[in-house]
Amino acid sequence: MPPRSIATASITFGLVSIPVRLFPATSSKAISFNLLHAKDNSRIQQKIYCPVDDAIIDRSELVRGYEIEKGRYVTFTDQELKNLEARGDHAIEISEFIPIEEVDPVFFESPFLLGCEPTSARAYRLLAKAMDDTRQVAVARYTMRGKEHVVLIRNYKDGLMLHTMHYGDEVRGFGEIDHGADAPAKPAEVDLAKRLIGDLTQKKFDIDQYKDGYRERVIEAASQKASGQEIAEPPPEVQRGKVIDLMSALKESLKKRGVEVKADRDAGELGKEAPEEAEKSRAPKERARRRAR
Known part of the structure; x- marks a missing residue:
């Protein structure tokens, strides 16, 4: 059907x-839960509370408010909003x-x-x-x-x-978010990154190879609970080490995938400074020598 x-x-x-x-x-297959009273597992009911009157109010007493400035609202009835809908x-x-x-x-x-x-x-x-x-x-x-x-x-x-x-004004740019604009990659790093990308590249995308592990674990745990079984504690997470040397991390990633890396050549390329960087590093030393004379 x-x-x-x-x-x-x-x-x-x-x-x-x-x-x-x-x-x-x-169709979303996300796991959802109901909120229950822990004492007797009965589903709770959510009431609409007015803090000014300190009272539970009925839905018929509600109106929709649009905040025009902090704490100040204009209100609309359902019919007023209906009249504003696009035809x-x-x-x-x-x-x-x-x-x-x-x-x-x-x-x-x-x-x-x-x-x-x-x-x-x-x-x-x-x-x-x-x-x-x-x-x-x-x-x-x-x-x-x-x-x-x-x-x-x-x-x-x-x-x-x-x-x-989405309309154009609904999409955000980086703005003040740091996105590494002042940290350009070195040529040797880019070369190794390209090789790693090449080794991971596939001709076709197969979404079925990716599974929602959390959903599967929750469903399995719910089944175990329903049959009276104890839920086993998950194994401890493997802590990833901090990346101190980007070049070393790239090389190690390639080695783990069986890609040959010529350490001497790569290390030599990484050690080369760009002309502008070399000039900047020499300038303070040169001025210090002149003052010493």
């Missing part, structure tokens, strides 16, 4: 309209086609599979084929649940996928 769609829409570009259905492309006509309106390389993955938000209607199968396949042949993706506007979205449509396996996108 096919999954239930969450919305219907029509992809439009030019005079072409392609009816589609949206299906969630992912959508179920159209995914394509505004441009671009190379996928132009889109940084940081802008991707939620993925949806696009399924076609029986009447739109031919047009759906036509769009998918044309985008695949030209290696382009579509950028479009789409209103869903009262909110306006920028979305991206791309080929995925044998169909089309839609990604909702």
